[in-house]
Amino acid sequence: MNELELIARLTRALPTNDTVLTGAGDDCAILDLGVPEQLILFKTDAVVAGVHFTGETPPEKIGHKALARCLSDIAAMAGTPTAALVTLGLPKDFDPDFVVRIYAGLTALAEKFRVAIVGGETTTNPGGLLISIALLGSIPRGRRLLRSGAKAGDAIFVTGELGGSLAGKHLDFTPRLVESCWLAEHFPLHSLMDLSDGLGSDLRHLLKASGVGAELLKSAVPVARSARVAARENAGAKPPFIAALTDGEDFELLFTLASRNAVKLLDAWHREFPGLKLSCIGKIVAGEGILLRDKTGARPFNAHGYVHFA
Numbered sequence: 001m002n003e004l005e006l007i008a009r010l011t012r013a014l015p016t017n018d019t020v021l022t023g024a025g026d027d028c029a030i031l032d033l034g035v036p037e038q039l040i041l042f043k044t045d046a047v048v049a050g051v052h053f054t055g056e057t058p059p060e061k062i063g064h065k066a067l068a069r070c071l072s073d074i075a076a077m078a079g080t081p082t083a084a085l086v087t088l089g090l091p092k093d094f095d096p097d098f099v100v101r102i103y104a105g106l107t108a109l110a111e112k113f114r115v116a117i118v119g120g121e122t123t124t125n126p127g128g129l130l131i132s133i134a135l136l137g138s139i140p141r142g143r144r145l146l147r148s149g150a151k152a153g154d155a156i157f158v159t160g161e162l163g164g165s166l167a168g169k170h171l172d173f174t175p176r177l178v179e180s181c182w183l184a185e186h187f188p189l190h191s192l193m194d195l196s197d198g199l200g201s202d203l204r205h206l207l208k209a210s211g212v213g214a215e216l217l218k219s220a221v222p223v224a225r226s227a228r229v230a231a232r233e234n235a236g237a238k239p240p241f242i243a244a245l246t247d248g249e250d251f252e253l254l255f256t257l258a259s260r261n262a263v264k265l266l267d268a269w270h271r272e273f274p275g276l277k278l279s280c281i282g283k284i285v286a287g288e289g290i291l292l293r294d295k296t297g298a299r300p301f302n303a304h305g306y307v308h309f310a
Helices: 003-010 059-075 096-112 177-186 199-210 225-233 240-246 259-272
Strands: 020-022 029-031 038-048 080-090 116-124 130-140 154-159 191-194 213-217 253-258 278-285 290-294 297-300
Touching: 038 059, 059 080, 059 096, 059 130, 059 177, 059 191, 080 096, 080 177, 096 116, 154 259, 177 191, 177 253, 191 199, 199 213, 199 240, 199 253, 199 290, 225 240, 253 259, 259 278
Parallel strands: 080 116, 213 290
Antiparallel strands: 020 029, 029 038, 038 130, 080 130, 154 253, 154 278, 191 253, 213 278, 290 297
């Protein structure tokens, strides 16, 4: 049983109450706690030694990544983060100075985005280092950008470049909080999420939630230089384009909006964020699944990104 199958089984009959507007199945839960003009975002995520970082990873980067992953999910809802709790699972022989340096990386990122660290938990974990973050954020009432709003005819966009994240980006990426809020304030997005497991998997989540399919233009997918370098220097590496769709841990934004707004968006984006690429990579179509179009025509694309337990 892989991660997606396990989640589906565990979430079949979860308890809920009248504060829950969006529960399991999107990047964050959305709660109505009666706060004037605001809805509350709630998110948790974890990083684990040997899965999300190695024994050689600098501790400051471990702390950065632990919080940045949660912040990227707040960005996926075009939200503003507010406060976090941190749970540390530590082996019995842990180095206190190493843990302090983890917190230095975590708090530096928290300060950058004005996130309060308000407590947490420490526990022994014989399996190795684990850091879990629970994060609160907010969105304005009336703004609920979910995975489920994509419509046939929409243009599909991604920020940045994709693939090759293990060359370093997965440890020091900047969550797209500023960019997602700007997008939501200036354009009528239909759907939004972040790219954590790879475009090949995450786009499928958006399509399934929206009940639609997609056609991608191969030449339009922005392949990162690190993916090209890896393919050039390592005979066993994935082809760059496949890496761009399946490597994961890009932590860029994936979103759709009506195609009539695409050119206006691109022009405004280049003025607002001249140092960050924005690419229109295809369109939403009726049906299901992903078609990949190149010079020879369109064919189904069946590869997926990273899936735990697979």
